[in-house]
Amino acid sequence: MPAGDVRHGWDFRSGDQAEWLRRLDAIRDVLTSDGRTLAQGALGWLWGRSDAFVPIPGFKTVAQVEENAGALQHGPLTSAQLDEIAAILSH
Numbered sequence: 590m591p592a593g594d595v596r597h598g599w600d601f602r603s604g605d606q607a608e609w610l611r612r613l614d615a616i617r618d619v620l621t622s623d624g625r626t627l628a629q630g631a632l633g634w635l636w637g638r639s640d641a642f643v644p645i646p647g648f649k650t651v652a653q654v655e656e657n658a659g660a661l662q663h664g665p666l667t668s669a670q671l672d673e674i675a676a677i678l679s680h
Contacts, residue, residue: 615677619670628653629660634674636665 590596599606620630628646635644646657666674 612677612680616674619673619677620666622670623663625660625663626656628656629663630666632657632660633663633666634671637667637671 590599596610617627617630620627620634625633632644632646635642646653648654648657
């Protein structure tokens with residue numbers, strides 16, 4: 590993995606890290622399953638968890654602002670999507 594990646598230096602031969610990567614991929618699939626980008630899926634996950642959550646996403650470029658704003662078109666994740674992510678994390 591590149592030096593800036595949080596997984597840099599991980600020993601992927603370890604069963605625990607390999608399992609977490611599998612889970613990460615599964616969660617990524619859920620977050621992006623309905624045409625959202627990963628960032629939009631993360632915002633949708635927050636909105637789906639509670640009406641009281643008001644995420645304040647970071648950004649460095651106009652493209653990132655547009656991507657974050659695009660999350661509004663999709664709204665919160667569905668209860669089925671939230672349940673699927675919870676099941677992935679509970680294994």
